Every structure is written in structure tokens, then in C-alpha cells.
Amino acid sequence: MLTAATDPGAGSLPPTKSPARRAVSRIDLRHLSLLAVLGALVVVGALTKPSEFLSTDNLQLILTQASVIGVVTVGVTFVIIGGGIDLSVGAIVALASVWATTVATQEYGLPGILFCALLVGLGCGLVNGLLVAYGPMVPFIATLAMLASARGLALQISDGRTQVVTVESVLDLGLPDAYVLGIPPLVLIFAAVSVLGWLVLGRTTFGRRTVAIGGNPEASRLAGIAVKRQRLLLYLLSGLCCGIAAFMLVVLTGSGQNTNGNLYELDAIAAAIIGGTLLSGGRGTITGSVLGVLVFTTITNLFALNNLQSDVQQIAKGAIIVAAVLVQKGRTSS
């Protein structure tokens, strides 16, 4: 099964097809159902709350809400495609946001906060990667351990307090004055990370190796891929995405708190899965994951606009995950 190594993101298709056709069929098969779900949600929104839902403000809001979890999901998608799992993303976001907003860090202003958030994210990713790749530990256990200790450390540093950011340049990034042509900076970061992720996964050797080690690690090793190193890099990448997300969250909420990023791991994995990423690895796309995130964010937005309470929201969210996956299954297998 060496095709997996040479055929990025499309293990089920014969490798003889031209890249262009392959791209088209990939969009058709994998993402049409998600686009349909998204379209249906927009229709429901337009019918129930026309003026509130179909407005520039609301589009900005949905995209902003999607941006933080979106960046995390891009990282998680890489890890899952590479045959791993990262349960620690929410905890890393919490730790990075807390560490980046301590009184001492805030003295260094925006660069200090950004640097610290990225570094903590990378550091946690490095530990995850070393444990999984060279431990070797089962990813589920290694990242579960990271989840526990990162949350613990976040609590210890913050002492349970909400650390309010006083650095003006950071706060201003989240306000309407900072919007570029009507696009919030956070959305721009999300877009940049998504496009980069899409390019790296689909157009580089790094991406092909990721798909290969997720599809068949043994064959990849025999084909000369440094599987361990690749795994380490994937967790580093996920950690980096968490660091970026933590900075974005600090900008968005104007604070750092040890409860930040609560259940991000589940939201990110769910978005990747309904986006068509195979939980066992070897297949998946960034486009799908981004669509998955947008579907979830649009659902919560729609529910809030219609003043539905959290009990109904949760029930419906579960039902929609099941429906989206079933619809997708029906489409890809036909």
C-alpha cells in the first residue's frame, strides 16, 4: 500500500487522475454535504431572523467566533491525519493565555504577550511530540496527561483569578477600529492559518508525509520517511496553533483565565470529523475542517439569535453532528 505515500488526501481515488480533476471530485464528494448543511442553516437564519442574521455585523461575529477554535482545529486536523490525537489543545490554550497575561508578561506589551503565548504553545507541543514519538506513548494517554498538567499549571499561575489585560495595543486589536476593510484581524489570522495549512497539507512533502504516516506508518517507514520525527513535528504544529489561538483569545476577551479553552479538544475533533477527516488517520482536508467549524459556529449563532436555551442547543448540536456524518457517509460511499 505505497499509494498512500504518494497520493495526498485521497486514498480512495486511483492515482492516475490528474490533480485538477482530483481536486474537483474531492470538493464534490467531501464538502458538498457540509456546504448543503451550511446553506440550510443560512436559509433557516434568513427565515427566522432576517434582519439580525443576514447582516455584515453578524457575518463578522460568526467569523470572529469561529476564528479561535478554527485555528486550533487546523492543528488538530494535521495531528489526526497523521494518525494521532491531541486531547490537550484546550488546556494548552488555557495555559498559554494565562502565562501570556501575567503581570510580569504584560510589562513587555504586545510582543511579550504574543511571544509568550506562542512559546508556551510550542513548548507543550514539544513535550507531547517527544512523549508520543520517542516515548513512545499512546497519543491518547500522552495528551491526556498534558491536558491535566497544563490545566493544573494554568490554575496555579493564575491562582484562579481572571487576569485582565491592560495593554492597549492588544485590546485595540479586538475593537472595530482595527478592522481591515471590514474584516476583523482575528478573522484574518484564521484565514491565513487555514490557507497555510491547506497549502502545507496538499502541496508540500510535509503534507504528503503526514498523510502517509497516518495511513500506514510501517509502509512509510519502509519507504524512508522519518516517522518519529514527523510525529514530533505534527504535535509541535498543533501546539503552535494553540499558542496562536491563545493570543487570539486574549485579544478577543481582553483577559487570560485558567478556564479558557474549555472542551476545545472535543469541539476541534468534532469539527474535523464532520469535515471528513478519518479519526484513524490517513485522510482529511483543511477545507473540510474549516467548513466543520463554520457549521458549528453558525448553529450556535442561530440558536442564540432565536433565544433558544442551552438545553435545546446541546440536544440539537448532537443531532446535527450525527446527521452531518450520516449524510456524508451516504454521499462518499455512493
Place this chain on the structure above:
Amino acid sequence: MRELRRTGDSPEQPPATGQFASRRNLLLGTAAAGAALLATGCTSNETKDESDSGKQPAGAPGDKPGKKVTIGFAGPQADHGWLNAINEEGRRRAKAYEDVTLVSTEGSNDTAQQIGQIETLINKKVDVLVILPADGKALTGVGLKAMRAGIPVVNLDRVFNSPQAYRCWIGGDNYGMGLNAGRYIGERLKGKKNAKVVELAGMDSLELTQERTRGFDDALKNYPNIRKVARQAAEFTVESGQKKMAELLQAQPKFDALWNHDDDQGVGAERAIKQAGRDEFVMVGGAGSRHSMDVIKADNTVLKATVLYPPTMAASAIDLARALGQGKGVGGLAEQEIPASLTLYSAVVTKENVDQYLPTGFN
């Protein structure tokens, strides 16, 4: 004074860099290690001008020292501001009494662990116990055990299942919080036709959130000109507060008042309001954080009031425990004995009275 944060514990220092094969990786590794060391310097949370060591609690105890009393204090893990304040208030109050020795356990959210800690306190034969259970129902048994051993229990806030498990209960009033928030908003919007009110609730899975909402709704019933047009539940976190508030603002283009159940999530809500550039309504908070009180005092945002759920109850619990240990009643009341239960009043803090409450605001 909080002890200085340790700065040595970094989770991300890579294990021995010798594992790296190539030179590039070695470089990368050492760079990361160096940077991680640098970053560890950034965990300090001490403000330069933090000097609340000498601060006296509001209404500091004035009566003469009496019989020596040893009080055992067991609370849950302080993982957010309010619980933190509970621990601090209790500790500070005990220190202010010459005749009180406080033996406090390390806070725990684990029921079994907390039971163990309280049993240790019983075995140590403390004179009185002050217990804020992680879970009132689950810790009823150990409360009973203490009472049977002849140690009076002061049950703080989260109530035990059986009145036999405590001598005195003291705690906040969630229904009253909602009621007072509703009344304040009602009075502020008096005479305004078709006034719209929005509610940003706390965690919906908790009974206290339902209680707060019930009180709020009951209060609003007295004002027929007011209608509650929307309610969303956040999760007591800044992040969820920002998210749910942003959605509420989008859903309601114009309203007159907002009640937010919790000042911690309020930090996020205020951020969302600022991001949306809205200011046509009054906002009322809940719990009484230091941050909220500072904002109310400055009077330059929509936040005009907050309804207390006072952490000073821990200080009062120490007072009660001391009185129980010395066989005294509560000063100012005719009763010979300490009351069996004390429900605290949820005062509304506004710009007018904020100075009085500022010392009780928690971080």
C-alpha cells in the same frame, strides 16, 4: 499577602537535547530550551503596588479576647475568584482574633479527599468546624460524624442534606440576588414604556442559576412595563461571557437593561459590549468582584451596579465559630444562642455606596 509564585516550574523544557539526531534539530532544541527558561520568568503575578497585607476586614472584630478556640476550616479548591476570596476572608478574620487558632486543610474538589481531610480535623479534636463542602449532599455524613463527636459545625454556603449535620448554616441567597437585580432594574426603568431587559445567565446545569433566574423573573413581574426579551446562559468564564454576550447583542439591536449573573463572565461580556460599540442600556452584574466595583466607581461604562454574593460570609462563619466555641450569642440580638441559619442579604452596589463595599470586592 499571597506568597510569591514559584518561577522554576516550566512544563516545556525539553528532556535531554542529546536525543536529537541532526545539528539543525539540536539548534532548534536548545533555542526552545533557552526561550522556555526566559519565559518562566514571566509567571510572576505580583503587582508592584500590591500591599493589602495590613488591610483590616470590614467591621473588624472589636470585642475582648476570650477563651482560646481552635477552628478547623475545610473548603473546596479555590479555582476561581470567589472561592479564593472565601479562603482569604476566612484566614484574615481568624488572624484578627488573638484567641482563635485556625487549622485549615488544603482545598479539594474531590469529595472523598475532603471527607478524609475533615475526618483528620475531627481526630485532631478542633473545637469548631467551618465547612464549605465541595458537594453539600455528599459531605452530609462527615458533618453528622463531627456533630456526634461533639464538634459544632458551621456549614458555609453549600448546605448539607440534613439539619442534624450542622449547628449553624450561613450562606448567600441566589433567589434574593435575582430579586434584587430585578428590583434595581425595575426602579431604574420606571415610567419607561415597553422597556426591554436581557439576561446573561450562568451555568444552566447548576441549581443556583435557576434560582437566580427565578428571583429575577419574579421581581420583573412587579413592573408591567418591562419585558424580558432574551436570555442566554454562559459558563461563568470570561470566554463564554464574551461569546454569549456578543450573540445577545446581535440578537437584540436595542434594549434597556442587562443583568449578568456573574462578574467573572462579566469581564467577557463588557468586552463584547465594547466590541459592538453599544451603550444604550444599563448593565447590572452579580457576585461583587473588585474589578466590577472599580468600574462602577469610575462610572464610564454601561456597568452601573452589581448584586452581591458576599465572600465575607467566610469571615462571618469564623465569627460564628468563635462565638460557638466560647458559648456566646451574636452581638446585637436578644438571643442567647447562635441562630440555626443565616441567609445573607444580596445588596446592590452602585456608585453611591461602592466605597463602603470596595474592601470586600474579590479579585
